Amino acid sequence: MKATGQEHPEAVLGIAGRFRIGGRAIAAVELRAGHINDSYVVSTEAGSRFLLQRINGYVFPSPARVMANIVRITRHLKRKLGPGSARNRLTLVSAVDGEMWTETAEEKRAADWWRMYELIEDTTTELRASTPEQAFLAAQAFGRFETQLVDLPPPPLYETIPGFHDTLSRFEALDRALASASDSVAGNDRRRQAVAEIRSVAGHRDLAARLGAAAAHDLPRRTVHNDCKISNILFDRTTGEALCVVDLDTTMPGLAAHDFGDMVRSMSHRADEDTRETSRARVDPELFTALAQGYLDGAGFLTATERRSLVDGALVLTLEQAVRFLTDHLDGNVYFRVERPGQNLDRCRVQLALLESLLARDADLRRVVGGATA
Ligand code: GN1
Numbered sequence: 558m559k560a561t562g563q564e565h566p567e568a569v570l571g572i573a574g575r576f577r578i579g580g581r582a583i584a585a586v587e588l589r590a591g592h593i594n595d596s597y598v599v600s601t602e603a604g605s606r607f608l609l610q611r612i613n614g615y616v617f618p619s620p621a622r623v624m625a626n627i628v629r630i631t632r633h634l635k636r637k638l639g640p641g642s643a644r645n646r647l648t649l650v651s652a653v654d655g656e657m658w659t660e661t662a663e664e665k666r667a668a669d670w671w672r673m674y675e676l677i678e679d680t681t682t683e684l685r686a687s688t689p690e691q692a693f694l695a696a697q698a699f700g701r702f703e704t705q706l707v708d709l710p711p712p713p714l715y716e717t718i719p720g721f722h723d724t725l726s727r728f729e730a731l732d733r734a735l736a737s738a739s740d741s742v743a744g745n746d747r748r749r750q751a752v753a754e755i756r757s758v759a760g761h762r763d764l765a766a767r768l769g770a771a772a773a774h775d776l777p778r779r780t781v782h783n784d785c786k787i788s789n790i791l792f793d794r795t796t797g798e799a800l801c802v803v804d805l806d807t808t809m810p811g812l813a814a815h816d817f818g819d820m821v822r823s824m825s826h827r828a829d830e831d832t833r834e835t836s837r838a839r840v841d842p843e844l845f846t847a848l849a850q851g852y853l854d855g856a857g858f859l860t861a862t863e864r865r866s867l868v869d870g871a872l873v874l875t876l877e878q879a880v881r882f883l884t885d886h887l888d889g890n891v892y893f894r895v896e897r898p899g900q901n902l903d904r905c906r907v908q909l910a911l912l913e914s915l916l917a918r919d920a921d922l923r924r925v926v927g928g929a930t931a
């Protein structure tokens with residue numbers, strides 16, 4: 558069963574009180590951001606604010622591993638960035654029992670895991686890049702984040718979602734969703750709504766192998782963020798500076814091309830992920846160029862082979878996300894939170910429109926990445 562849902566405000570305040578927040582929690586306001594976890598901004602009577610999050614246990618089979626990774630990442634960044642860096646990295650707040658999370662068990666539901674961060678004040682988030690400068694700054698920030706993690710002491714981080722960017726197995730999950738959709742009236746309806754999209758992703762299936770095991774032979778496994786969308790960057794409200802990379806749940810071993818691919822998927826065009834105007838999901842050469850320049854500037858460690866893989870990353874990640882939204886539509890929206898029926902199918906349509914436009918400009922994009930100077 559999906560482990561998300563609205564929590565009673567009193568209950569949220571009670572959970573907040575289990576953390577070391579230096580005073581009584583007096584307000585908790587739900588933040589409708591992201592498709593996965595539940596987030597609340599908690600204020601204390603002393604005037605401090607925190608971000609309280611419930612980790613989605615359906616999506617993350619081992620919240621303990623998610624938290625173990627985040628503890629290591631945040632400590633490493635604190636050491637590395639040094640004094641005065643509190644606005645450039647996330648800071649976990651420990652629970653009163655000394656752990657970095659707390660569990661609540663409800664009837665009929667597996668234990669829920671909650672964690673808390675200090676809130677970084679006076680920041681804004683964006684749903685799409687409005688200018689090439691902003692795209693540059695966001696891509697540079699994700700590139701720097703990877704650079705900061707190059708010397709994370711071993712062992713590698715846990716894979717919090719095994720096979721996260723195994724695009725071939727994402728297609729297999731789609732096959733299973735298609736088969737089980739045929740078992741119910743509602744499933745058949747959802748399948749009928751998606752006939753064109755099912756055909757379209759099938760037509761691109763060969764792309765899924767581009768970054769697969771054989772192709773990845775020369776591509777080093779790095780510690781990457783794995784969710785490089787613009788909404789995972791905090792910008793300074795006054796200066797517009799890209800201050801801090803957030804959402805560390807899927808930071809784990811992966812390919813640089815995955816991260817760059819996600820940036821292109823989410824920032825190289827003028828469409829929100831949730832728009833119904835698919836015509837806006839067209840790659841904008843200026844935004845793409847800014848992303849390539851920003852990322853190469855931030856991620857100075859990339860090898861020539863990795864650099865050549867970046868456009869493939871954009872194609873594969875956009876296709877993969879289309880497949881994931883489509884699969885969830887067919888499954889009845891059990892993974893990505895939706896506000897209205899058909900939303901995951903609409904999200905899939907945006908990804909497919911973008912994919913077509915990336916493919917149409919494939920040669921230009923490779924020239925841009927090849928010519929961009931770090
Ligand atoms: C999910 O956590 P959130 O909502 O930022 C998803 C990403 C997708 C993204 C699409 C753990 O991210 O993989 O790319 O939605 N995270 C997980 O917006 O599946």
Ligand code: MG
Nearest residue numbers: 784804806807
């Ligand atoms: Mg995420």
